[in-house]
Amino acid sequence: MSRTLYFAYPGDLQTRTGGYGYDRRVAGAFGALNWDVQLVALGKGFPMEPDFAEAEKALAAIPEGSLVVIDGLAFGVLDEWADRNASRLRLYALVHHPLALETGLTTDLRDALTVSERKALSCTRGVIVTSNVTARELVARYGVAREDIVVALPGTDPVSLATGTCNPPCILSVGSLTRRKGHDVLIAALTALRELPWTCRIVGNKHFDPIVTGGLAEQIRKADLAERIVLVGEVEDPRAEFAHADIFALASRYEGYGMVFAEALAHGLPIVGCAAGAVPEVVPEAAGILVSPDDPKQLAMALRRLLTEPETLSAMADAAAIAGAALPSWRDTAATISTFLERKG
Secondary structure (H helix, E strand, O other): OOOEEEEEEOOOOOOOOHHHHHHHHHHHHHHOOOOEEEEEEOOOOOOOOOOHHHHHHHHHOOOOOOEEEEEHHHHOOOHHHHHHHOOOOEEEEEEOOOHHHOOOOOHHHHHHHHHHHHHHHOOOOEEEEOOHHHHHHHHHHHOOOHHHEEEOOOOOOOOOOOOOOOOOOEEEEEOOOOHHHOHHHHHHHHHOOOOOOOEEEEEOOOOOOHHHHHHHHHHHHHOOOOOOEEEEEOOOOOHHHHHOOOEEEEOOOOOOOOHHHHHHHHOOOOEEEEOOOOHHHHOOHHHEEEEOOOOHHHHHHHHHHHHHOHHHHHHHHHHHHHHHHOOOOHHHHHHHHHHHHHHHO
C-alpha cells in the first residue's frame, strides 16, 4: 500500500484549539512512521458558511485512488462531494465530535447536520475518533459499524509538574470563549466564592464568538471581579499557565475528548469540571471532581472543597500526576491510526 496520505482540513491549521492541535500533532507524528503526509487546505467557513467550490477544487487535485483523511469539521457537510467521490478516493473521516452536538444549535440546524454527517460518514472506509464516547455516538446515531471505527486518544507531551502559586490559589481554565466551554458557569460559581482567596485566569481565543466574549466580560464586571478573573486571550504556549496554576477548572457543556483535561493531568493539577461527553473517561475520580453541566452551585461546591481542604487538593494533585504519566504520546496516537489505515486499505 502507498505510504502517501492526503490530510484535508478546514480553516487555519495553526488555530489554537484542541481539535487543530490534534490535527497538527498527528500529521507531524506520521512523518516519523514513514508516511508522506500531504496537507490539503479546504478554506474557511466550515461547517456553517463554507466555500464548497474552493474546497472541492482542492480535493479534485488529489490523484485517483489516494488515501484521504478529512477533518470532520469539514467532512460532516461535504456529504454530496463524498457521495460523488467515494469510488475515486479512499476516504476516511477524523471526527473529534459530531457537528450536531455543538452547543447552541437550533433544532432544525442540528437535524440538518445529523443528516449530512450521517450521509458523509456512509461514504468512508473508516472513521478515526478521539474517544470511546464519540465511537459510541457514531454507532448509535450515525449508523457507522464499530469495526470501521478506531479510537485514537490524543497524545500528550512530557511536562514538568505544576509548581502553583498558593497565595492566593490560582484557578486556571483553558478553552476558546464559546458557549460550549461553559466559562459563564465557572464565573457564576466563582461569584459565589468571593469570600475565599483565589484568582482565576481564563485562557482562550476571544474572537470565535464575540457575543460570548462580550457577555463574559460583562458578567465579570457586574460581579465586581475584574481584579480576580482575567480573560487572558489566546497564548502561543499555555505550558507556563499550567505551571503556575493550583487548580484546573473547565465547565464544558460537552467534550468529544477534552485535550486540556489531559494536559492538566500531565501537569499534576487537580481538576474541577463537568461530567459531559468524554470528560469522565479522561479525568479519574481520584484526580478531580466532576459535576452536572450547567450547574454553578455544584461547581462552586467542588471548587470550595479544593480551596478549603488542603489534604484533598494534595491527594488529587498526586492522583492527577499519576494519571498524566500514563497518557499516550503523540507517536502512540499516530501509530494507532497508521495501523488502522493499513488494515483497512
